[in-house]
Amino acid sequence: MSEAILTPIEKKPMNFTLPVVGAFGAFFGIFVGAANGSVLLGIVLGFALAAGLAFVAMEVLDKSQERMARYGLVALFVVAGFLLGGVPGIVLGALIGWFFGWLIYWIGEGRYRARLVPYLTGGQVLWHYSFRVLCGAIFVFLITPILVVMPLSFNAEDFFTFTPEMLRFDPEGYSLKHYRDFFTSDDWQQAVWNSVKIAPAATLLSVSFGTLAAIGLSQPHVPGRRLIMAILISPMIVPLIISAAGMYFFYSRIGLQGTYLGVVLAHAALGIPFVIITVTATLVGFDRSLTRAAANMGADPVTTFFRVQMPLILPGVISGGLFAFITSFDEVVVVIFVGSANQQTLPWQMFTGLREQISPTILAVATILVGISIALLTVVEILRRRSERLRGMSPG
Amino acid sequence: MTDAANDPDKITGPTPDNAIRASEAAEATDGAGKVLAADGTPLKRSLNRALRAQKMRALMLVAPLLLFVLITFIAPIADMLFRSVENQIVRETLPRTVAALQDYDASGDEMPGDAAFEAAYYDIFFAAERKLHTRLGSRLNYEMTGASSLFRKSGRGLDDIGEVYQDQFEDLDEAWDEARPWAEMMGDPDWIAAQEAWSEDDGAMPRFELRDGVADVLPKTAEAYRLFARFMQVEEGDSPLEEEPWTVVHTALYQDITGGDISGYSGPGADRLAALAELVAGPDFETVRFQDAFEEIDEDWADPEIWKTIKTYAPAYTSGYFLNAVDAQKTADGPALRDEDERIYGLLFKRTLFMSMMITISCILLGYPVAYLLSNLPSRTANLLMILVLLPFWTSLLVRTSAWKVMLQQQGVINDVLVWLGLVGDADRLVMINNQFGTIVAMTHILLPFMILPMYSVMSTIPPSYVRAAKSLGATNWTTFWRVYFPQSVPGIGAGSILVFILAIGYYITPEIVGGTTGTFISNRIAYHISSSLNWGLAAALGAILLAAVLILYWAYDRIVGIDNVKLGG
Numbered sequence: 001m002s003e004a005i006l007t008p009i010e011k012k013p014m015n016f017t018l019p020v021v022g023a024f025g026a027f028f029g030i031f032v033g034a035a036n037g038s039v040l041l042g043i044v045l046g047f048a049l050a051a052g053l054a055f056v057a058m059e060v061l062d063k064s065q066e067r068m069a070r071y072g073l074v075a076l077f078v079v080a081g082f083l084l085g086g087v088p089g090i091v092l093g094a095l096i097g098w099f100f101g102w103l104i105y106w107i108g109e110g111r112y113r114a115r116l117v118p119y120l121t122g123g124q125v126l127w128h129y130s131f132r133v134l135c136g137a138i139f140v141f142l143i144t145p146i147l148v149v150m151p152l153s154f155n156a157e158d159f160f161t162f163t164p165e166m167l168r169f170d171p172e173g174y175s176l177k178h179y180r181d182f183f184t185s186d187d188w189q190q191a192v193w194n195s196v197k198i199a200p201a202a203t204l205l206s207v208s209f210g211t212l213a214a215i216g217l218s219q220p221h222v223p224g225r226r227l228i229m230a231i232l233i234s235p236m237i238v239p240l241i242i243s244a245a246g247m248y249f250f251y252s253r254i255g256l257q258g259t260y261l262g263v264v265l266a267h268a269a270l271g272i273p274f275v276i277i278t279v280t281a282t283l284v285g286f287d288r289s290l291t292r293a294a295a296n297m298g299a300d301p302v303t304t305f306f307r308v309q310m311p312l313i314l315p316g317v318i319s320g321g322l323f324a325f326i327t328s329f330d331e332v333v334v335v336i337f338v339g340s341a342n343q344q345t346l347p348w349q350m351f352t353g354l355r356e357q358i359s360p361t362i363l364a365v366a367t368i369l370v371g372i373s374i375a376l377l378t379v380v381e382i383l384r385r386r387s388e389r390l391r392g393m394s395p396g
Numbered sequence: 397m398t399d400a401a402n403d404p405d406k407i408t409g410p411t412p413d414n415a416i417r418a419s420e421a422a423e424a425t426d427g428a429g430k431v432l433a434a435d436g437t438p439l440k441r442s443l444n445r446a447l448r449a450q451k452m453r454a455l456m457l458v459a460p461l462l463l464f465v466l467i468t469f470i471a472p473i474a475d476m477l478f479r480s481v482e483n484q485i486v487r488e489t490l491p492r493t494v495a496a497l498q499d500y501d502a503s504g505d506e507m508p509g510d511a512a513f514e515a516a517y518y519d520i521f522f523a524a525e526r527k528l529h530t531r532l533g534s535r536l537n538y539e540m541t542g543a544s545s546l547f548r549k550s551g552r553g554l555d556d557i558g559e560v561y562q563d564q565f566e567d568l569d570e571a572w573d574e575a576r577p578w579a580e581m582m583g584d585p586d587w588i589a590a591q592e593a594w595s596e597d598d599g600a601m602p603r604f605e606l607r608d609g610v611a612d613v614l615p616k617t618a619e620a621y622r623l624f625a626r627f628m629q630v631e632e633g634d635s636p637l638e639e640e641p642w643t644v645v646h647t648a649l650y651q652d653i654t655g656g657d658i659s660g661y662s663g664p665g666a667d668r669l670a671a672l673a674e675l676v677a678g679p680d681f682e683t684v685r686f687q688d689a690f691e692e693i694d695e696d697w698a699d700p701e702i703w704k705t706i707k708t709y710a711p712a713y714t715s716g717y718f719l720n721a722v723d724a725q726k727t728a729d730g731p732a733l734r735d736e737d738e739r740i741y742g743l744l745f746k747r748t749l750f751m752s753m754m755i756t757i758s759c760i761l762l763g764y765p766v767a768y769l770l771s772n773l774p775s776r777t778a779n780l781l782m783i784l785v786l787l788p789f790w791t792s793l794l795v796r797t798s799a800w801k802v803m804l805q806q807q808g809v810i811n812d813v814l815v816w817l818g819l820v821g822d823a824d825r826l827v828m829i830n831n832q833f834g835t836i837v838a839m840t841h842i843l844l845p846f847m848i849l850p851m852y853s854v855m856s857t858i859p860p861s862y863v864r865a866a867k868s869l870g871a872t873n874w875t876t877f878w879r880v881y882f883p884q885s886v887p888g889i890g891a892g893s894i895l896v897f898i899l900a901i902g903y904y905i906t907p908e909i910v911g912g913t914t915g916t917f918i919s920n921r922i923a924y925h926i927s928s929s930l931n932w933g934l935a936a937a938l939g940a941i942l943l944a945a946v947l948i949l950y951w952a953y954d955r956i957v958g959i960d961n962v963k964l965g966g
Binding site: 031033034035036037124127131132134135138139141142143144145146148149152159160161162205209210212213215216217219220221222223228230231232234235237238239240241242243244245246247248249250251253265266268269272326329330332333337347350351354355362363366369370373374376377380381 | 413447450451453454455456457458460461462464465466468469470471472473474475476479762765766769781783784785786787788790791792793794795796797798799800801802803805807808809812816817818819841844845873898901902903904905908909919922923926927932935936939942943946950954
């Protein structure tokens with residue numbers, strides 16, 4: 001797939017272009033046909049329409065009129081969409097029109113081979129693109145649930161689905177009332193406040209202990225390193241429900257169940273593996289001669305740590321801290337068992353909301369949380385690149 | 397990765413290890429005597445000391461965290477494991493009964509002797525005063541249905557036995573129903589004086605003490621009265637001088653009078669006691685047989701079943717919870733499987749395994765193409781697409797679960813789209829939630845990044861030249877993939893599968909919300925036993941089994957991938 005190999009692009013014969021474009025038309029025809037009563041008729045008409053349009057575009061119109069032809073197609077499908085499905089039909093029609101405009105020229109002019117090596121057989125080209133479409137479908141599967149939540153959170157009704165008003169893009173159908181609910185409800189605000197109190201405390205604990213231990217673990221001589229590592233990583237591996245059950249039993253014995261301290265300790269324990277993993281990974285690339293050099297110049301170990309080692313491993317420490325933070329911020333199971341009503345966190349409130357009195361306020365919260373996670377993801381990604389650049393592993 | 401950098405034997409350069417090796421080699425070859433350090437000590441010893449100091453320093457750095465994790469995490473797990481076998485409650489609540497049943501043969505169909513009923517009378521009476529009998533009842537109810545109500549009823553009904561004696565004693569002499577005469581009879585005079593002098597401001601009450609010798613003459617009465625007095629002092633904060641004793645004390649006194657010689661008693665109220673002995677010896681004195689009284693409270697007491705259950709669960713440690721967790725129960729002839737229709741945990745474990753496997757397989761099927769694509773695209777495009785994988789990974793679990801709930805509902809987005817497209821009629825919308833399908837789809841989505849990331853990191857290390865070489869040697873596309881590319885990507889599949897499987901097998905939140913009744917996991921059952929049915933022992937036993945399964949997988953993961961090599965977020 002290197003850029004040097006250029007496959008000659010040539011116009012494809014009509015007996016290839018028409019059936020392929022027609023097949024796509026038939027595919028869309030299935031849905032339009034089903035919505036209007038007859039699947040078979042939809043397939044036939046879809047095939048005929050798509051093949052006809054392809055013929056007009058390829059044979060009747062000149063190549064220089066491509067831009068005009070594509071706008072024309074969009075306009076045509078918008079009108080058809082409006083007639084068949086009202087306002088939502090306009091959007092779909094525009095998309096389908098754009099797609100066919102692109103498809104006809106992509107197939108008809110043979111542009112689909114432009115980026116492929118010239119020796120591929122037809123079957124291989126077909127496989128190449130089917131594979132891309134398959135992967136695209138999987139990406140859609142990955143991202144759709146998150147995307148669907150966002151517009152629904154602006155729903156004016158208390159429904160969990162798109163109302164007809166929303167589909168008509170009627171401003172009446174949208175409102176910020178769920179966000180208003182979220183910001184005015186005492187329950188939700190208390191939950192946010194609890195989360196904000198618990199997560200940073202737990203993060204601070206796991207980061208300070210975890211960084212120290214990671215530095216200890218990366219020394220060349222640690223007796224029982226494997227066992228220690230296994231113990232420190234275990235909170236990540238042991239199923240949460242088991243950790244929660246154990247902590248519930250044990251913390252009630254020692255009077256920590258239902259207290260703020262108990263929840264913080266539990267969350268700190270859960271966040272430790274993430275700190276250990278990220279910080280040890282950062283320390284792998286740490287040049288030990290730097291600390292020796294610092295010691296040589298008379299710095300005591302504490303100064304060496306804060307002035308030499310810490311700045312270099314800081315990106316790893318911060319991203320470990322972010323992992324610990326999100327672990328605590330997003331944790332439900334343990335807090336349900338170890339906490340009491342006074343420690344009800346945001347995820348806990350969402351969980352009860354989903355299980356019992358289901359309200360779309362949850363979707364507003366979810367949208368806000370997605371925003372937060374995008375921000376965190378960006379920070380972690382930037383830190384990772386910075387750390388790799390500092391360690392000279394990749395240009396980023 | 398970390399091993400190579402941290403293994404002291406692999407580092408070249410001036411490290412203590414290499415110095416020790418060098419000094420050893422020097423000694424072995426020229427034998428000219430020991431290499432000495434600057435201060436005159438043999439170099440080897442001096443280096444060893446340095447090494448020890450280094451080890452100590454490393455341990456000191458690790459110690460705080462290790463201690464923290466041991467206390468906050470490992471101890472709770474150990475506590476849970478302990479609870480899965482712990483069974484002190486029967487022994488603690490019914491000590492006399494357990495002792496009386498020592499020789500009882502639990503495998504036959506006989507009833508225990510009257511001694512057992514007598515012991516049970518005292519035990520349940522004291523337990524009922526301390527309100528412990530219902531707890532024991534619910535414990536035994538896990539093993540024998542009906543035990544809970546049996547104990548609740550008995551706790552209320554046992555007063556009747558003592559009242560028979562109390563009434564007759566009282567008819568003889570009012571003093572038998574008054575607090576003061578009893579206290580003078582049973583209590584140590586010094587204690588009575590101290591108790592009288594006590595006032596609220598003095599803090600704890602003076603501890604009740606029995607009069608010297610009273611326990612020899614009236615052993616049962618003394619014991620019953622002592623328990624009563626201590627209970628009043630500690631639990632109720634009342635003075636025994638002002639509280640009339642429980643009816644169990646009267647029963648005990650009756651037993652002492654009939655059971656032994658009371659003429660040795662010479663303390664306060666000796667004449668009253670003598671009069672009482674006369675009354676008891678008389679023909680008109682009404683008595684109660686313990687066994688009859690028990691049977692009157694509930695006829696279940698006449699069934700050997702309850703006695704067998706008490707006897708079977710008397711030991712302080714039991715395998716009973718574990719047997720329950722695998723659908724078996726303790727019987728007199730050893731463990732046996734429960735009836736066909738009572739077996740639920742085997743089914744639940746099988747379902748958990750089956751669904752975890754389905755989720756793992758779906759993740760492999762969906763993750764492999766994506767990981768392949770990402771590792772073969774130019775890095776700019778791959779990084780962009782990677783965001784689509786990482787965004788769900790970073791998004792709150794509850795956000796994703798609620799998204800699936802919104803999508804899969806009968807009035808949800810997917811069904812609406814299908815209806816709008818005309819693929820499904822409005823009347824027969826698909827049921828995609830509250831069943832196994834919903835759980836598998838939602839959890840596949842949630843765990844997919846955990847599959848893609850390890851696969852991607854393995855696949856990006858496979859050199860593309862191998863594939864090209866295979867093709868240039870004439871292999872077809874399929875052969876190239878199957879014989880050359882796929883085998884090299886297997887470690888990635890292995891790592892991802894174990895990770896996904898471990899995470900799936902213990903999942904709780906998502907099955908709880910989208911799983912309904914048929915799509916739940918063993919963890920939901922554990923949660924139910926902790927918070928609703930309060931059968932903590934069974935919850936602990938189920939948890940222990942789940943934990944064992946996960947630890948085996950964890951061990952395998954460590955073997956195959958190494959815990960150090962877990963990668964987070966690419």
